[in-house]
Amino acid sequence: MTQNMGTIDRVIRIAAAIGIAVLYAVGLISGTTAIVLGFFAVVFLATSFLGFCPLYVPFKISTRKKG
Numbered sequence: 001m002t003q004n005m006g007t008i009d010r011v012i013r014i015a016a017a018i019g020i021a022v023l024y025a026v027g028l029i030s031g032t033t034a035i036v037l038g039f040f041a042v043v044f045l046a047t048s049f050l051g052f053c054p055l056y057v058p059f060k061i062s063t064r065k066k067g
Contacts, residue, residue: 003051006063010048017041017048 005013020041023029029037047053056062 001050001052004056004062004064005047005051005053006065009053009063010051013044013048017044 017040020029020037024034024038051064053061
């Protein structure tokens with residue numbers, strides 16, 4: 001599994017996951033919306049820490065710097 005995510009991509013995903021957690025914590029999202037967004041937050045965190053996004057592979061996308 002080759003990393004295909006750059007630093008900025010990873011930081012944006014972590015920030016989005018934190019934003020979702022904050023929305024849930026202050027009660028702005030609940031129910032099904034919270035479950036769906038919570039799932040996305042977990043995926044964002046997992047892909048950020050791994051540095052690999054499976055959806056980038058079929059499109060041959062990489063946000064990592066070359067070199």
